Amino acid sequence: MFFKSKAIVAALFGMLAAGAVQAQTPARELTIEKIMRDPKWIGTSPSNIFWSEDGKKIYFNWNPDANRKDSLYAVNAKGKDIKKVAAAERRSLPSPYGTYNDAETQKVYEKNGDIFLLDIKSGKVTQVTNTVERESNPNFTFDEREVTFQKDNNLYSWSITNGQLAQLTDFRKGKKQAEGEDKDPQRAWLRNQQLGLLTIVKEREADKAALKKQQKTDAPGRPLDIYIDDKQVSSVVLSPDERFITYNLISRPKNAKVAIVPDFVTSSGYTEDINTRTKVGDAQSTYEFFVYDTHRDSTYAISMKDVEGIYDVPSYLLEKNKKATIAKDGTDAKTKKAEMRATVIYGPVWSDNGKHAVVVARSADNKDRWILSLDPATGKLNLLDRQHDDAWINGPGIGYGTGDIGWMPDNESVWFQSEESGYSHLYAVNVKNGKKKALTSGKFEVSDVQLSDDKKHWYFTANKVHPGEQHFYKMPVNGGTMVQLTTQPGAYEVTLSPDEKMLAFRYSYSNKPWELFVMENKKGAKPRQITNSLTEEFKAYNWREPEVISFKAEDGADVYARLYQPKNAKANGPAVIFVHGAGYLQNAHKWWSSYFREYMFHNFLVDQGYTVLDIDYRGSAGYGRDVRTGIYQFMGGKDLSDHVDGAKLLVDKYNVDPKKIGIYGGSYGGFITLMAMFTEPDLFAAGAALRSVTDWAHYNHGYTSNILNTPQTDSLAYAKSSPIYYAEGLKGALLICHGMVDTNVHFQDVVRLTQRLIELGKDNWELAVYPVEDHGFTEPASWTDEYKRIYKLFEENLKDK
Numbered sequence: 001m002f003f004k005s006k007a008i009v010a011a012l013f014g015m016l017a018a019g020a021v022q023a024q025t026p027a028r029e030l031t032i033e034k035i036m037r038d039p040k041w042i043g044t045s046p047s048n049i050f051w052s053e054d055g056k057k058i059y060f061n062w063n064p065d066a067n068r069k070d071s072l073y074a075v076n077a078k079g080k081d082i083k084k085v086a087a088a089e090r091r092s093l094p095s096p097y098g099t100y101n102d103a104e105t106q107k108v109y110e111k112n113g114d115i116f117l118l119d120i121k122s123g124k125v126t127q128v129t130n131t132v133e134r135e136s137n138p139n140f141t142f143d144e145r146e147v148t149f150q151k152d153n154n155l156y157s158w159s160i161t162n163g164q165l166a167q168l169t170d171f172r173k174g175k176k177q178a179e180g181e182d183k184d185p186q187r188a189w190l191r192n193q194q195l196g197l198l199t200i201v202k203e204r205e206a207d208k209a210a211l212k213k214q215q216k217t218d219a220p221g222r223p224l225d226i227y228i229d230d231k232q233v234s235s236v237v238l239s240p241d242e243r244f245i246t247y248n249l250i251s252r253p254k255n256a257k258v259a260i261v262p263d264f265v266t267s268s269g270y271t272e273d274i275n276t277r278t279k280v281g282d283a284q285s286t287y288e289f290f291v292y293d294t295h296r297d298s299t300y301a302i303s304m305k306d307v308e309g310i311y312d313v314p315s316y317l318l319e320k321n322k323k324a325t326i327a328k329d330g331t332d333a334k335t336k337k338a339e340m341r342a343t344v345i346y347g348p349v350w351s352d353n354g355k356h357a358v359v360v361a362r363s364a365d366n367k368d369r370w371i372l373s374l375d376p377a378t379g380k381l382n383l384l385d386r387q388h389d390d391a392w393i394n395g396p397g398i399g400y401g402t403g404d405i406g407w408m409p410d411n412e413s414v415w416f417q418s419e420e421s422g423y424s425h426l427y428a429v430n431v432k433n434g435k436k437k438a439l440t441s442g443k444f445e446v447s448d449v450q451l452s453d454d455k456k457h458w459y460f461t462a463n464k465v466h467p468g469e470q471h472f473y474k475m476p477v478n479g480g481t482m483v484q485l486t487t488q489p490g491a492y493e494v495t496l497s498p499d500e501k502m503l504a505f506r507y508s509y510s511n512k513p514w515e516l517f518v519m520e521n522k523k524g525a526k527p528r529q530i531t532n533s534l535t536e537e538f539k540a541y542n543w544r545e546p547e548v549i550s551f552k553a554e555d556g557a558d559v560y561a562r563l564y565q566p567k568n569a570k571a572n573g574p575a576v577i578f579v580h581g582a583g584y585l586q587n588a589h590k591w592w593s594s595y596f597r598e599y600m601f602h603n604f605l606v607d608q609g610y611t612v613l614d615i616d617y618r619g620s621a622g623y624g625r626d627v628r629t630g631i632y633q634f635m636g637g638k639d640l641s642d643h644v645d646g647a648k649l650l651v652d653k654y655n656v657d658p659k660k661i662g663i664y665g666g667s668y669g670g671f672i673t674l675m676a677m678f679t680e681p682d683l684f685a686a687g688a689a690l691r692s693v694t695d696w697a698h699y700n701h702g703y704t705s706n707i708l709n710t711p712q713t714d715s716l717a718y719a720k721s722s723p724i725y726y727a728e729g730l731k732g733a734l735l736i737c738h739g740m741v742d743t744n745v746h747f748q749d750v751v752r753l754t755q756r757l758i759e760l761g762k763d764n765w766e767l768a769v770y771p772v773e774d775h776g777f778t779e780p781a782s783w784t785d786e787y788k789r790i791y792k793l794f795e796e797n798l799k800d801k
Contacts, residue, residue: 028540030607032791035600036783040066042596043534045514046073049506050096053107053120055498059085059093060516064533077502079518079528094118094125101144102352104453104498108138108147115149117160128158142240142354153233155245169223169236169245169292176227224297235346240354244376245292248345253283259748263741265771276743280701281710284364289345291376302379304343304361308386309368311338315390316633316709341365346402348374351411356431358384358414360402366392366706371405371416373431384429385436387418391629392706394584395424396447396621409455409477415439417449423624426458439479445624451477453500461492467560467622468548468589472505474521483523491591496521508592510562511543544603546614548588553645555638557618557627560588561646564602564612565654572657574798575611575650577643577684578602579665579672583631583703586622587614601787610794611654617642617672631707633714635696635721636675643676647683659685660798664790666690667745667775674723674734674753681731686797688735688790691745691775694753695722698746727756733797734765737786739773 034041044063047070051058056077061070072085085093094116098109107118113134117126128147129135135156138149146157148168155168177183194201231249238245261274289302304310342364348357359381361370371385387393397404397417405416413428420427421438424445429436440446444464451458458475464482465471470491474483486492490509497504503521508514513534519527546562553559566573578598580587585594593599602612616622618630618638630638643663650656663676663684670692677687696704697711697718708717719725738750747769754767768789770782777783 030541030600030604032601032604032787033784035604036597036787037780039596041535042513042538044070045533046506046516046531049495049504049516051495051497051504053094053118053498055502058504058518058530059096062531062533075530077497077518079530082530099139101140108140110136110138115147117147141238141242148238150236153236155236155238166221167223168238170225171233172225172227173230174227175229176225223294224292224299226292226299237348239357239376240350243293243295245294246348246376247290247292249288249290251286253285256283259746261741261743261746274741274743276746277700279698280696280704281712282701284701286342287344291379293377300379302345302374302381304345304381305340307361307370307372307381308383309388310340310343312341312368314365314367316714320714349402349405349407351407353411355411358405358431360405362393362400369393369398371414371429384414384431384434385416385418385427387420389419389625389629391632394706395419395625395628396445397424397449404449406451417446419625422626426460437479440475440482443624445622459496461494463622466590470591472503485521485523489590491589510590510592511545513592513596541603544606546602548590551645551649553638553642559642559645560616560623562588562614564606566606566609566611569611569655570609571655572660573609573611573655574660574662574794575613575654575656576605576794577646577661577663578612578614579617579643579663579669580614581665581667581669583619583668584621584628586616586620588616589622597783611650611656613646613650615642615646633708633717635707636672636679636723637720640672640675640679643672644680644683662686662794662798664688664690668693671723675726677732677734678723678726678729681729684732686733686793688737688793690737690786691739691742692723692736692750693745694749695724697722698749724753724756727753727762728760730757730762730765732764733793735768735789735793736765737768737770737789739770739775739777741773742775744775
């Protein structure tokens with residue numbers, strides 16, 4: 001079901017703001033040159049919304065005058081009296097980020113690399129540090145008498161009452177040498193000779209050692225010197241009782257090879273090399289989690305050796321090696337030994353009463369996530385929840401690192417998100433008895449979860465109404481009725497006022513870019529529109545509302561798509577299928593697309609008689625675990641067959657000529673375009689592959705290893721999924737476009753494919769290169785050239801001659 005935009009605007013806003021609903025103006029002709037100009041011709045949407053600490057103002061970045069850069073604006077809490085913020089006020093504003101004390105009377109934050117303390121009521125700001133180095137991650141201690149922060153990876157505390165600064169950790173590079181030890185054998189021999197021959201030398205060395213020991217005794221409170229060799233420190237956390245300090249040590253691989261991208265167009269006139277990243281399957285960093293016990297002046301590592309599943313072998317390896325001697329629990333039949341899987345431990349997250357701590361552990365292969373209680377005194381871990389996925393762990397609120405996690409008001413239960421049901425939902429588990437409860441459930445996903453200040457309610461975003469709509473909800477803390485606070489189709493990005501009585505939010509619809517609104521925090525409240533950002537030129541065209549449809553894939557799955565149709569579509573007309581990029585992303589929705597240039601290009605194509613279909617294929621966001629992992633071990637499998645089914649839908653239902661279907665997309669969309677042109681050559685007459693992955697063995701580790709494992713352990717998955725292996729299948733007309741300084745999908749990718757096409761004797765393709773462009777183009781001239789070529793490709797191959 002879809003709605004006409006003017007009905008939406010009238011229903012939602014009731015013409016609250018002058019100019020919110022524009023009179024119908026005659027449509028003006030679109031051109032590619034017009035569409036691909038600097039986006040400021042559209043108007044600049046407000047961004048980075050935050051409230052003043054007293055809740056009297058809403059601040060946001062905006063650019064209504066089409067200046068080179070956005071400026072900071074402010075409006076009162078009622079949505080009136082918009083003003084550009086003066087430079088002096090802007091510089092004096094506290095950071096919108098930071099940490100509050102329990103009573104929310106004070107806030108500590110980082111700004112310009114220094115630490116500040118704000119008294120909320122008086123507005124007084126105390127600068128805690130003022131150095132050329134960066135201080136970061138400020139927090140209050142549990143008793144709120146001190147502020148902790150990090151500098152050069154060490155942890156410091158600053159007393160709020162007397163300003164005393166104390167260093168809490170002393171991490172040092174290298175290895176600790178024994179007293180009098182000399183690594184050089186020749187110098188060590190001479191030293192030992194001196195000590196053995198000359199009494200005065202021996203006595204003076206003893207006096208120096210005694211003095212050093214006395215100085216250490218006379219200066220109590222110095223932290224233990226912790227030598228970390230060549231490792232890096234991260235995630236330094238002080239326990240509420242200030243006895244324990246936890247931290248991670250990261251070992252960077254020494255033998256990893258970093259790919260280099262040459263930059264040809266430089267101010268120096270010389271080609272300059274850009275160091276980028278390793279390739280999938282190369283050596284990765286390893287992590288160790290430690291506890292520093294300040295009472296015992298000692299450190300010890302936390303081990304996962306007794307945690308359920310730590311020895312499990314991933315299913316794909318068991319399938320691959322059915323005759324192997326390794327069991328599922330990792331035990332070798334010959335040696336009877338099992339190998340622990342590499343993990344990363346994140347956290348800890350302490351309860352508000354300071355009595356309990358939990359950590360989140362993830363396997364390096366990202367197929368397991370454990371939530372565990374931690375006793376730092378003993379190093380003992382107790383399993384609270386394990387989420388396993390034969391594919392990989394991800395989803396809204398889960399992501400990477402700890403994901404969204406915190407403590408319930410009882411200080412005995414931890415809340416978190418999990419895809420246990422197949423959709424990302426909110427759960428709570430008791431750390432004492434292990435009982436777990438689902439707080440939300442259903443065939444939808446929740447995200448951006450937060451507790452109310454009084455800890456009686458949840459606030460979150462969910463796509464319960466429709467996969468293509470995101471609404472803001474309120475729900476009792478222990479679960480129950482979800483109260484939908486927003487109503488009209490589209491998406492909402494909500495920021496609560498400090499007292500939680502008001503909502504400032506960005507709202508957009510499929511043909512309406514983001515604008516800023518404010519309303520009371522209650523169901524049925526009337527929103528007030530604050531900004532009107534669109535230019536008259538943009539509003540002069542009658543931008544289409546693409547219909548959000550769904551169809552059945554060949555395996556019975558529901559696939560959602562945006563459909564753009566000419567009003568009087570001719571029978572057997574041409575069609576174009578657009579493939580969104582980013583892999584885990586959603587585009588068949590009812591809000592303003594991040595692919596706004598493509599959205600405008602699709603309007604242009606419809607003006608020229610094309611039907612356009614934009615599919616949320618398998619692997620897209622917004623539809624739960626099975627869709628998210630539908631591409632596991634085979635990219636170019638179900639994600640491509642969804643486009644094949646979409647092409648058949650165009651022919652069967654929308655009068656499209658089966659010989660006049662084109663396809664295009666960038667990044668992952670470019671990859672699918674290549675797979676379509678190479679493996680479905682009789683279905684797609686033309687394709688434009690932009691900044692495309694041509695061989696997944698050359699992409700990065702973090703993204704690719706989740707989906708295809710690694711080339712050395714799952715080579716078949718890479719061979720099945722990489723277009724370069726299928727290039728001989730090309731029949732239709734192919735356009736390849738790529739930026740030469742692409743640090744994401746390297747230009748080397750398309751160079752290798754080019755050589756492959758040359759060797760195969762293919763002559764129905766062309767390559768357009770863009771010397772100054774990275775993965776995401778920035779220059780309007782590049783965008784214009786690229787899309788003129790795409791349009792020419794479709795005109796020459798999909799239209800009757």
